Amino acid sequence: MAQELKINGVEREFDDQKLPPTLTDLLEQLGINQATVVAEIDGQIVERARFAETKLRAGASIELVRFVGGG
Amino acid sequence: MLPIFYEMKNAVIGIAGLGGLGSNVAVALARIGARKLIIADFDVVEEGNLTRQNYFIDQIGRPKVEATAGNISRINPDTEIQMHRVRLTPENIPKIFAGADVVAECFDLAEQKQMLVETVLTKMKGIVIVSVSGLAGYGNSNAIKTRRISRRHILVGDGETEARPGTRLTASRVGIAAYHQANAIVEVVINEIYGTESGSFNGTRAQNKRS
Numbered sequence: 001m002a003q004e005l006k007i008n009g010v011e012r013e014f015d016d017q018k019l020p021p022t023l024t025d026l027l028e029q030l031g032i033n034q035a036t037v038v039a040e041i042d043g044q045i046v047e048r049a050r051f052a053e054t055k056l057r058a059g060a061s062i063e064l065v066r067f068v069g070g071g
Numbered sequence: 072m073l074p075i076f077y078e079m080k081n082a083v084i085g086i087a088g089l090g091g092l093g094s095n096v097a098v099a100l101a102r103i104g105a106r107k108l109i110i111a112d113f114d115v116v117e118e119g120n121l122t123r124q125n126y127f128i129d130q131i132g133r134p135k136v137e138a139t140a141g142n143i144s145r146i147n148p149d150t151e152i153q154m155h156r157v158r159l160t161p162e163n164i165p166k167i168f169a170g171a172d173v174v175a176e177c178f179d180l181a182e183q184k185q186m187l188v189e190t191v192l193t194k195m196k197g198i199v200i201v202s203v204s205g206l207a208g209y210g211n212s213n214a215i216k217t218r219r220i221s222r223r224h225i226l227v228g229d230g231e232t233e234a235r236p237g238t239r240l241t242a243s244r245v246g247i248a249a250y251h252q253a254n255a256i257v258e259v260v261i262n263e264i265y266g267t268e269s270g271s272f273n274g275t276r277a278q279n280k281r282s
Contacts, residue, residue, distance in 0.1 A: 070234035
């Protein structure tokens, strides 16, 4: 059975057993540099230092705000 | 006495970084009578900054905090300025911006932007942060948008255009982002913090800080 994560409001399906285990794994899969992301899971901010230990569960709603340089 | 917006009379705004964004945000808020600006930057004004930052030839070599304070005193001497010539860190940010109602993220580097936004959201309860991502170059004015990410986080920018070596940075495009940012701050101050017309709370700061 496929599993889902909601990422920035968009449902994303992962094949059975392929759900990224942690937030770090998800960001790697998406090709996003961790150092530039502010992340929220189900409305709760996750500090960058905790990305690697933050486990993802199917159905979670994840908001990723990615910063690019310039200012 | 300049004509001011009464809601701004109590507003205390933190400005982190005084480059193209911060130097312009500071001026926009002083013009409409912000009570106090807490400004932080470790750098000095350089000649190359003048294409887009709100400084003058005779300020080259001066710390940006002092140059910005000087400019503001010529626009609105009633706006109090608290200067911090420091590099901001997760440790000093909550102390430096203690007492601010809103903090403006006006840094240049992506990692620094991340650090500030995360620090304010996790360590400064109740404070709203207005940050910027994607403003480099010129043209495409309408790609720059203001979005509310959450109750405490407002994000300005096109979300993707990165400043890289060789990018031609302009006052016109960084100015659009800076004024989006200042405008979002004014809106939050009037509608959510010190306004009396909003039904959701009564304009008292204590209530806002608790929520």
